[in-house]
Amino acid sequence: xxxxxxxxxLVVRKWxxxxxxxxxxxxxMLGIAxxxxxxxxxxxxxxxxxxxxxxxxxxxRIPEKAGIKSALFGSLWLxxxxxxxxxxxxxxxxxxxxxxxxxxxxxxxxxxNIHNLAGVPSIVFGILGLTLFVRGIxxxxxxxxGALTMALLVLPIIVVAAQEAIRAVPNSLRHxxxxxxxxxxxxxxxxxxxxxxxxxxxxxxxxMSRAIGETAPLIMIGALTFxxxxxxxxxxxxxxxxxxxxxxxxxxxxxxxHLAAAGIIVLLIVLLSMNLTAVLLRNTFQKRY
Numbered sequence: 001x002x003x004x005x006x007x008x009x010l011v012v013r014k015w016x017x018x019x020x021x022x023x024x025x026x027x028x029m030l031g032i033a034x035x036x037x038x039x040x041x042x043x044x045x046x047x048x049x050x051x052x053x054x055x056x057x058x059x060x061r062i063p064e065k066a067g068i069k070s071a072l073f074g075s076l077w078l079x080x081x082x083x084x085x086x087x088x089x090x091x092x093x094x095x096x097x098x099x100x101x102x103x104x105x106x107x108x109x110x111x112x113n114i115h116n117l118a119g120v121p122s123i124v125f126g127i128l129g130l131t132l133f134v135r136g137i138x139x140x141x142x143x144x145x146g147a148l149t150m151a152l153l154v155l156p157i158i159v160v161a162a163q164e165a166i167r168a169v170p171n172s173l174r175h176x177x178x179x180x181x182x183x184x185x186x187x188x189x190x191x192x193x194x195x196x197x198x199x200x201x202x203x204x205x206x207x208m209s210r211a212i213g214e215t216a217p218l219i220m221i222g223a224l225t226f227x228x229x230x231x232x233x234x235x236x237x238x239x240x241x242x243x244x245x246x247x248x249x250x251x252x253x254x255x256x257x258h259l260a261a262a263g264i265i266v267l268l269i270v271l272l273s274m275n276l277t278a279v280l281l282r283n284t285f286q287k288r289y
Contacts, residue, residue, distance in 0.1 A: 041261075042261045042264050042265060043261075043265065044261075045257065045258050045261035045262075046258060046260075046261030046262035046263075046264060046265045047262070047265070048258070049258045049259055049261070049262040050262045050265055050266075053067060054066075054067050054068060054259075054262055055067065055068060055069065055072065055266070056069055057069060058070050058227075058228040058229075059071075059226055059227070059228065059244065059247075063253065063255035063258075063259055066248075066256075066259055068241065068244060068262075068263050068266060069230065070227040070228065070229060070230055070238075070239055070244075071227075071239050071240055071241045071243065071244035071263070072241060072266060072270070073230045073231060074143070074223075074227070074230075074231060074238035074239045074240045075212060075240045075241045075267075075270065076270075077143045077147075077231050077234075077238060078143060078146050078147055078150065078211075078212075078238065079208060079211065079212055079274065081143060081144060081147030081234060082147045082150045082151050082154070082208070082211055083204070083208055085147060085148065085151040086150075086151040086154050086155050086158055086204075086207060086211075087158060087204055089151065089155060089158075090154075090155050090157075090158030090159045090161075090162055090204075090207075091158070091162050091193075091200060093114075093155075093159045093162075094158075094159050094162030094163045094165075094166055094200075095166065095188060095193075097110065097111065097159075097163060098163055098166045098167060099166070099184065099188055099192070100184075114156050114159050114160065115156070115160065117155075117156040118156035118157060118160065121216075122153055122214050122216050122217050123216040123217065123220060125149055125150075125152050125153045125217050126149060126216055126217030126218070126219065126220025126221055127220055128149070128152065129145060129146075129148065129149030129152065129217060129220065129221045130220050130222070133145040133148050133149060133221070134221050134222060139235070140222075140235070140237075141221065141222035141223065141224065141237050141238075142234060142235045142236060142237065142238070143231050143233075143234050143235070143236060143238045144234040144235060145221055146217075146221055146238065146240075147234070149217050149218070149221055150211045150214065150217065150218075153210075153211060153214065153217060154207035154208065154210060154211050157203060157206060157207040157210070158200075158203055158204055158207050160203070161199065161200060161202065161204070161206070162196070162200045162203060164199065165196035165197075165198075165199030165200045166192060166193075166196045168196065168199065169191075169192050169195045169196050173191050173192070173195065174187055174191065174192065176191075177190070177191045194285070197282075197285045198282045198283075198285050201278055201281055201282040201285070202278075202282060204278065205274075205275055205278040205279070205282075208274055208278070209271060209274070209275065212240075212241075212242075212267070212270065212271055212274070213242055213267070213271070214242065215240075215242040215243055215246055218240055218242075218243060219243065223238060223239055223240060223243055224237055224238070224239050224243075225239060225243055225244070225246075225247040226239070226247070241263060241266065241267045241270070242267070244263055245260045245263040245264060245267065248260035248263065
């Protein structure tokens, strides 16, 4: 009797496993199908408007003459400033929390706040950037103010990813370094960070992917919707691809909606290029270490 019950439970578990696998597969296929439909619609509407003139012209009230040059260069400027600021601050914070901070109440409070900040709506960071960088420090509506705001936005993601990467480095490597006479900082710099860097870069890729598509924080700090020049310094005014796309989508003329689709294609190309570069760097470090 007990054997028959065990066999029945085994059959039930196998069927439950198959049902769960089928549900998860259908959920994955549904997400992929929606993505394919969206990308197909964007390509259908945007490819006919995608040209060299579209990339080299400034925005215009005439759809046939409108381009995305100022927004494209603004996004590149923003990412070029955001990435090093967020990476340095995020990795330094993770090193302190994992290698130097002593376990205690203060450390737990810091950890809790970092995890909570990862779930804060992006517009809250925009309000913080407006108060602190635009008005408090007096940076105005500049690329640097936008980069600092976006760095705060993605900082929790990088910190958590860097902590997990550092925590995954075996303690045996640290002990071997100490046994050879290395100091703690030498061990971190020459052993821990090289081993953790591929995973840290993965977290940075995810963080930058979020930053390049954000609109609300930049609107809050006053990033402009119409700019007919390219920023030449971190203190210049700027606009970015998501804001320009939002501006075109909000207009009633259908031609501007096609321009928005072309802008989305450019944004996806920039995002994929950034991710490809980061993946190549990650793979290089994985082979080296």
